[in-house]
Amino acid sequence: MLTILTVGFLFTSPLPETPGFSFDLVYTGETMGAVSGGREQKHSYLDNLDLVLNYDGENTGHAGWTASLYLLYNSGFDPSDYIGDVQTASNIQAPDTTTVFEAWIQREKGGHALLIGLFDFNSEFDVIESAGSFLNSSHGIGPDYSQAGLNGPSIFPTSSLTLRYAYLWADGWLTRAAVADGVPGHPEHPKGTRIHLGGDDGWLTALEVSRTGAQAAWKITAGLWHQSGDFEYVDQARGGLQTGNSGIYLSGEKDFGAWQAFARLGVADKDVNTFGDYGGLGVVLPRFLGRDGDHLGFAMARAREADSGQAETNFECTWHIQIGQSLTLQPDLQYILNPGFGFEDALVLGLRFAITIF
Numbered sequence: 001m002l003t004i005l006t007v008g009f010l011f012t013s014p015l016p017e018t019p020g021f022s023f024d025l026v027y028t029g030e031t032m033g034a035v036s037g038g039r040e041q042k043h044s045y046l047d048n049l050d051l052v053l054n055y056d057g058e059n060t061g062h063a064g065w066t067a068s069l070y071l072l073y074n075s076g077f078d079p080s081d082y083i084g085d086v087q088t089a090s091n092i093q094a095p096d097t098t099t100v101f102e103a104w105i106q107r108e109k110g111g112h113a114l115l116i117g118l119f120d121f122n123s124e125f126d127v128i129e130s131a132g133s134f135l136n137s138s139h140g141i142g143p144d145y146s147q148a149g150l151n152g153p154s155i156f157p158t159s160s161l162t163l164r165y166a167y168l169w170a171d172g173w174l175t176r177a178a179v180a181d182g183v184p185g186h187p188e189h190p191k192g193t194r195i196h197l198g199g200d201d202g203w204l205t206a207l208e209v210s211r212t213g214a215q216a217a218w219k220i221t222a223g224l225w226h227q228s229g230d231f232e233y234v235d236q237a238r239g240g241l242q243t244g245n246s247g248i249y250l251s252g253e254k255d256f257g258a259w260q261a262f263a264r265l266g267v268a269d270k271d272v273n274t275f276g277d278y279g280g281l282g283v284v285l286p287r288f289l290g291r292d293g294d295h296l297g298f299a300m301a302r303a304r305e306a307d308s309g310q311a312e313t314n315f316e317c318t319w320h321i322q323i324g325q326s327l328t329l330q331p332d333l334q335y336i337l338n339p340g341f342g343f344e345d346a347l348v349l350g351l352r353f354a355i356t357i358f
Contacts, residue, residue, distance in 0.1 A: 020060040024052040025357040032079040032090050032135075032350035038336070038343050039084035046076025048092045052102075064109050070102035070120075074157055079350070084340040086274070087303050087314055088137035089348055094157035095190040101159055111168045118195075119162035122155045124176055125208050126223060130253045130260040130284050131299065133320045135332045135350060138301035144247050144266035144278045149227045151187040153180070153204055160184035160204075161195055172212040180204045182229050202229025218254040231272035234307045242272050260284040268306075276306035282316075293322025305341050313337040326356045 026049070033043030050072060057065035074094040083089055104117025122141040131139040137146070146152050154160040160181035167175050182202035186194045208223035225248075230241040247268035254261055263281040270276040282299030297318050304311040314336050321329045332350040339346050 020055050020057055020062075022054045022056075023358060024050065024054075026050045026354055027357060028092060028352065028354045030090060030092060030135075030350060030352040032332070032348065032352075034083045034346045034348050036344075036347045038082060038339055038346035038348070040082050042082040043349075044077035044079045044082060046074070046078070046090065046092060046094075048094075049073040064107055065105070066108070067105040068102055070100070071098070072101040072157060073098045079348075083336065083346055083348055084343040085314070085336050085346070086312055086340055087143055087301055087336075089314070089334055089336070090135055090350065091137040091140050091156075093137070097157070097191040099157070099191075100193040101157065104162075113166040113168075115162070115164040115166075117162065118154075118159045118193075119164060119178075119180070120155055120159055121153050121162070121178065121180070121206065124164070124166070125178070125206055126221075126249060126251070128221075128251055128253050128262045128264060129219075130255070130262045131264075131280075131282055133284070133295060133297055133330070134282065134299050134316055134318055135330070135352065136299070136301055136314050136316050136334060138278065138280055138303065138314065139282065139299055139316075142249055142264060142266040142278050142280070143275050143301075143303045144268040144273070145225060145249060147268065147273050147275060148225055148245060148247065149202070149204055149229065150183045151185060153206075153225070153227075154184050158185040158190065161197065172214075174210045174212070176206075176208045178204075178206045180206075182227050200229060202227055204228075216255070218252070220250075220252045222248075222250050224248045233271055234273070235271075245269050245272050247273075258285070260286060270306040273306055275303045278303045288319070291322070293320075293328075295320050308341065310338060310341040312339055312341060328354045330354075 106115040162180035164178040210221040249266035251264035334348040
């Protein structure tokens with residue numbers, strides 16, 4: 001169904017079906033800010049529009065072939081500019097831009113899968129399913145991983161050209177490996193879609209192995225990454241540049257039926273990274289108050305600065321509320337200790353809504 005949003009009304013009309021293709025269009029809006037502490041007590045509004053076109057050749061004579069085109073629009077003010085935190089309280093915070101976020105093609109056969117194109121690492125690497133509803137960015141990809149490279153790895157909101165291989169072994173074992181342009185987009189020009197290979201960008205390589213239990217009741221993941229570019233030392237008195245930057249991480253999650261739990265640890269090279277280590281954990285109550293689609297979550301994220309040893313610790317409580325098939329509301333509360341390694345402890349309130357247009 002195609003839903004057209006106007007002031008005060010929702011009109012629906014059938015979306016033509018095209019064999020092998022599926023479409024998703026979702027608008028997300030959010031207000032967030034510190035009500036006490038932080039850098040200053042202000043709220044911001046930011047929004048996000050995702051348009052995704054997927055192709056699956058299973059029923060069109062091209063079995064094993066899949067492809068995706070993902071267009072992304074972002075605008076608004078960054079709440080972390082007011083809060084002063086370094087872990088980024090909102091995971092849709094991004095520069096104002098319209099861009100091709102993903103554009104890839106994949107071939108799967110006999111458990112093997114090879115993908116090439118613009119690709120979001122965090123759609124597959126360092127993913128904790130039960131942590132997916134939290135708004136703080138550290139519960140998406142760990143902050144130790146997100147600092148890989150001059151412009152981060154190939155993740156929201158800027159991706160890079162990637163070659164990814166995956167193999168599903170027996171008994172729930174899955175191995176993924178990828179190599180990508182080391183600097184997604186252009187750090188000094190964040191708007192639009194930019195692909196530039198060569199120069200001093202280097203390459204980001206990643207390897208991840210995971211084991212999933214029967215009926216996805218539990219999952220354990222171990223991964224490592226390496227960026228081959230040149231990096232300035234955190235201690236600038238050392239002078240010169242270090243070639244290469246690396247990190248490792250380990251995560252686990254388990255479904256206990258009435259509740260779900262997760263935990264993650266990550267370590268990065270302390271000589272060239274802001275964050276030397278990170279730890280996060282959380283608990284999620286699915287079907288909160290007996291409602292399908294609703295869940296309540298509590299989580300903690302702690303990132304420690306490499307040179308000073310200071311830590312920023314975020315506590316989050318979030319409630320995801322499903323209203324019909326097309327609308328979700330999510331009130332969110334975060335309390336941040338030592339935001340930005342120096343600001344007053346901050347109490348942050350947020351409210352996110354998402355409308356599935358089709």
